[in-house]
Amino acid sequence: xxxxxxxxxxxxxxxxxxxxxxxxxxxxxxxxxxxxxxxxxxxxxxxxxxxxxxxxxxxxxxxxxxxxxxxxxxxxxxxxxxxxxxxxxxxxxxxxxxxxxxxxxxxxxxxxxxxxxxxxxxxxxxxxxxxxxxxxxxxxxxxxxxxxxxxxxxxxxxxxxxxxxxxxxxxxxxxxxxxxxxxxxxxxxxxxxxxxxxxxxxxxxxxxxxxxxxxxxxxxxxxxxxxxxxxxxxxxxxxxxxxxxxxxxxxxxxxxxxxxxxxxxxxxxxxxxxxxxxxxxxxxxxxxxxxxxxxxxxxxxxxxxxxxxxxxxx
Amino acid sequence: xxxxxxxxxxxxxxxxxxxxxxxxxxxxxxxxxxxxxxxxxxxxxxxxxxxxxxxxxxxxxxxxxxxxxxxxxxxxxxxxxxxxxxxxxxxxxxxxxxxxxxxxxxxxxxxxxxxxxxxxxxxxxxxxxxxxxxxxxxxxxxxxxxxxxxxxxxxxxxxxxxxxxxxxxxxxxxxxxxxxxxxxxxxxxxxxxxxxxxxxxxxxxxxxxxxxxxxxxxxxxxxxxxxxxxxxxxxxxxxxxxxxxxxxxxxxxxxxxxxxxxxxxxxxxxxxxxxxxxxxxxxxxxxxxxxxxxxxxxxxxxxxxxxxxxxxxxxxxxxxxxxxxxxxxxxxxxxxxxxxxxxxxxxxxxxxxxxxxxxxxxxxxxxx
Numbered sequence: 001x002x003x004x005x006x007x008x009x010x011x012x013x014x015x016x017x018x019x020x021x022x023x024x025x026x027x028x029x030x031x032x033x034x035x036x037x038x039x040x041x042x043x044x045x046x047x048x049x050x051x052x053x054x055x056x057x058x059x060x061x062x063x064x065x066x067x068x069x070x071x072x073x074x075x076x077x078x079x080x081x082x083x084x085x086x087x088x089x090x091x092x093x094x095x096x097x098x099x100x101x102x103x104x105x106x107x108x109x110x111x112x113x114x115x116x117x118x119x120x121x122x123x124x125x126x127x128x129x130x131x132x133x134x135x136x137x138x139x140x141x142x143x144x145x146x147x148x149x150x151x152x153x154x155x156x157x158x159x160x161x162x163x164x165x166x167x168x169x170x171x172x173x174x175x176x177x178x179x180x181x182x183x184x185x186x187x188x189x190x191x192x193x194x195x196x197x198x199x200x201x202x203x204x205x206x207x208x209x210x211x212x213x214x215x216x217x218x219x220x221x222x223x224x225x226x227x228x229x230x231x232x233x234x235x236x237x238x239x240x241x242x243x244x245x246x247x248x249x250x251x252x253x254x255x256x257x258x259x260x261x262x263x264x265x266x267x268x269x270x271x272x273x274x275x276x277x278x279x280x281x282x283x284x285x286x287x288x289x290x291x292x293x294x295x296x297x298x299x300x301x302x303x304x305x306x307x308x309x310x311x312x313x314x
Numbered sequence: 315x316x317x318x319x320x321x322x323x324x325x326x327x328x329x330x331x332x333x334x335x336x337x338x339x340x341x342x343x344x345x346x347x348x349x350x351x352x353x354x355x356x357x358x359x360x361x362x363x364x365x366x367x368x369x370x371x372x373x374x375x376x377x378x379x380x381x382x383x384x385x386x387x388x389x390x391x392x393x394x395x396x397x398x399x400x401x402x403x404x405x406x407x408x409x410x411x412x413x414x415x416x417x418x419x420x421x422x423x424x425x426x427x428x429x430x431x432x433x434x435x436x437x438x439x440x441x442x443x444x445x446x447x448x449x450x451x452x453x454x455x456x457x458x459x460x461x462x463x464x465x466x467x468x469x470x471x472x473x474x475x476x477x478x479x480x481x482x483x484x485x486x487x488x489x490x491x492x493x494x495x496x497x498x499x500x501x502x503x504x505x506x507x508x509x510x511x512x513x514x515x516x517x518x519x520x521x522x523x524x525x526x527x528x529x530x531x532x533x534x535x536x537x538x539x540x541x542x543x544x545x546x547x548x549x550x551x552x553x554x555x556x557x558x559x560x561x562x563x564x565x566x567x568x569x570x571x572x573x574x575x576x577x578x579x580x581x582x583x584x585x586x587x588x589x590x591x592x593x594x595x596x597x598x599x600x601x602x603x604x605x606x607x608x609x610x611x612x613x614x615x616x617x618x619x620x621x622x623x624x625x626x627x628x629x630x631x632x633x634x635x636x637x638x639x640x641x642x643x644x645x646x647x648x649x650x651x652x653x654x655x656x657x658x659x660x661x662x663x664x665x666x667x668x669x670x671x672x673x674x675x676x677x678x679x680x681x682x
Contacts, residue, residue: 211462217419218457219477219528220450233467309467309512 001305001312008301012294019290020072023283024065034081034277055081068283077287078280080273087284090269095288097167098258098266101188102250104181108189109196110243116193117200117239122227124205132197139194148187148260155183165262184261188254192246199242203235210234236307244300248293368392369568370416370536371431377411377592380423383639386411387592388428390666395535398562398569400583400600402576402615406636408592409572410458413538416570417455418445433535451481453536454529456558459545460521464513470524471497471509477531496527500557519550523557530561537562538570543578555582576619580604585672588612591637591647594666598673608675610652646678654679 035051036043052058056067071078077087120132156164162183168176207213208231216230255267266285273281305311370393377386386408393399401409415426418437430437432453437445457463465473474496475489484492490509497505500523513521522542529537539558543551559582562569573579579586580600587597588609596609607613614632634651643649649659658678666674669681 211457211459212465214419215457215463215473215525215528216465218417218449218455219480220446220448221476221480222446225480230465230468234465307467309469310514 004305005302008298012298015294016287016291020069020287021065023286023290024068025061027279027283028061030277032277034279037277038081072287077284080281081278082273082276082281087280090281091266091284091288094264094266094269096170097263098251098254100170100177101181101185101254101258101263101265102247104185105188105192105250105254106243106247108186109192109246111193112189113193113196114200114239117197118204118227118232120197120201121204121208122223129201132201136194136197139190139192139197142191143256144187144191145256145260147190148184148257151183151187152260165260167263180261180263184254184257184263188250188257192250195246196239196242200235200239203238204231207231207235233307237304240300240303240307244296244303248289248296251292252289367394368431369395369397369433371429372416373429373431375412375415375428375430376426377408377415377420378425378427379639381640384642385424385592385639386415389589389592389594391587391594391597393536393568393570395568396563396566397585398559398571398583400579400586401570401572401589402574402579402586403589404574404615404636407589409574409589410540412589413455413540413570413572416538417449417453418442419455447481450477450534451532452534453538454532454534455538455540456522456525456529456542458541460518460525461545463525464521466513469510469512470516470521471511474509474524474528474531477528481532493527493531496531497524499561500524500527500530502527518546519554522546522550522554526554526558526561530565530567533565534567536570537567538572540572541574542571544573544575551578558582576615588615591642592639593647593676595648595677596673596675597666598670598675602670602673606670606673608669608673608680609648609677610654610679611648612675614651646676 035048035055035057038051039048056064059067068078075088077091079086080090083090116132116135120129123129152164155162163176163180166180168180170177213226213231216226221230251266252270254263254265255271257263258265258267270282270285272278273285372392373390375386375389376384379385389408389412391399401412403409411420411424414420416430416432416437420426426438428438432448437448440448464470471490471493474493475484475486478484478489478492479486482489494505494509497508502508502520502523508516508520508524513524516524522545525542542558543554546554555578558569569583571579571583583600585598586600586603588595588603588611590609590611596603596607596612603612604616607616611632618631632651637643637647637650643660645661645663646652646655646659647663649655652659656678662678664676664678666676667680669675675681
């Protein structure tokens with residue numbers, strides 16, 4: 001098991017290296033000049049040259065890449081060209097918001113998705129199956145921002161039971177924090193739960209037709225034991241992989257929802273940075289996303305091994 | 315060893331395909347050493363005196379597919395305590411469906427009718443919860459393929475102990491001790507260590523031993539073994555068959571032994587029932603049935619076993635194929651393939667009729 005873990009972590013290093021190269025070079029290919037953006041429309045050539053020199057924008061590509069990587073090694077991702085804050089500072093501000101949002105959304109998605117998937121599978125072809133599949137289809141096809149707007153209209157404008165937008169840090173007021181989080185988390189979670197429900201249903205149906213489920217029934221076990229002890233463990237395997245991928249998506253792709261609910265999150269940070277040619281922030285954020293994806297994959301592998309004994313001890 | 319055993323084991327104790335000769339010869343030698351149980355002269359139930367008190371009394375069992383076709387069509391048989399009944403027939407004849415119907419484990423969509431009286435209660439009329447209480451406790455089943463019949467994500471020990479926890483209310487400690495004890499009895503090497511291992515860490519033969527332990531953990535009165543050795547290596551087959559017979563005698567359980575291998579059946583069971591296209595065509599004491607088969611299908615089955623003592627270039631086979639359940643012939647089900655068929659066979663389906671003591675056959679031409 002330790003070997004497995006070390007092996008996986010060892011494999012992450014070259015992956016991160018390649019990601020850093022790709023992020024850095026793609027960034028150079030983007031049209032637009034950060035110095036021009038910073039200096040404004042009517043800037044003198046002298047000012048532009050000064051900015052270029054200050055931020056080492058005139059250095060050769062390899063030198064700039066080297067400086068960037070050396071900085072990362074020291075925990076320094078550079079300075080935002082726009083706000084003059086360090087990138088690390090910006091990320092540590094924004095990431096907790098998105099992390100909390102994504103985690104809540106994931107809890108909602110897994111709870112709904114897995115329980116509906118099981119219900120649909122055991123009542124295959126019945127009314128419960130039909131209802132669950134309709135809800136899943138609704139969750140998948142409804143755009144999150146649109147559902148978000150409808151939620152705001154209903155809960156914040158009409159009934160006035162939840163705040164329409166904004167964010168209260170967890171450390172400041174946990175209850176208000178939850179009140180501001182619940183709508184965006186539900187909107188995001190519903191979309192993911194549809195995907196999870198479908199995968200749970202099909203995995204469960206496949207597992208329920210296996211011989212060992214018949215063996216379990218032959219022992220006189222109750223249907224609940226058969227489903228939760230014998231079938232769910234096996235059906236969980238594809239759902240774990242999917243869950244990790246979806247969680248990664250949530251961490252990097254919540255920008256629309258964050259915009260609708262005015263959440264100061266990671267997605268908004270990245271989009272703003274791209275529009276402003278804020279190189280350092282984009283690079284730092286993308287690298288950070290890549291690392292998070294890799295870590296999630298590692299966790300998924302560990303969870304896999306915990307559920308699937310065939311992977312252990314290899 | 316009686317001459318009967320010598321006579322029947324050699325021709326029958328081999329696989330059905332000539333291609334297997336190398337392996338099957340080895341098994342034939344092994345099988346020769348197995349204590350003959352059929353011919354041991356042990357009093358079988360149909361010989362015992364007094365009013366018959368059957369453990370299992372199946373009457374007119376019918377299994378119908380979701381499309382309404384009869385898959386098992388009016389099968390009746392009885393089983394006494396401690397007795398072993400062999401059910402033989404080719405693939406698709408309804409052997410497995412019959413056993414699944416007894417267990418109440420038919421696939422969804424199939425319907426079942428008739429009467430399955432087990433220890434005095436009709437299993438088909440009991441509430442599902444009551445049947446669940448009996449399943450795994452009073453009646454248990456061993457499945458064909460030990461590779462797919464064990465849950466890959468649970469330890470084998472848990473899967474055995476589960477039955478005790480479910481039916482006997484044992485705590486985990488006690489269930490573990492008793493399961494390990496039984497694992498030793500089924501001759502699983504290093505039972506204590508194996509208890510905590512997963513199915514993928516065990517060989518096919520070991521897994522089938524685990525399946526046997528799983529079925530026997532609550533000491534059932536009836537054990538159904540559905541082709542328990544088909545998926546195993548021939549050398550392991552004999553060991554598993556030996557073990558099954560030994561444990562079943564120890565516990566005093568009755569057994570229904572399902573197989574398409576007449577050789578295996580000949581040496582392991584007290585009585586044989588032959589199924590053809592969902593119907594029981596012949597049933598009787600092993601010796602009588604093998605010495606004087608009365609139904610042309612049984613005769614055909616025996617004829618299509620390769621023999622070592624005759625030199626023949628070709629293997630006799632029964633011409634034709636099983637009739638479709640959706641379109642059965644109007645008379646005897648076997649009539650289209652039967653070399654003896656006459657006009658009556660084409661028009662009317664024969665019922666089982668006694669041809670000698672305890673030996674019944676469903677054929678207009680019987681006794682031959």
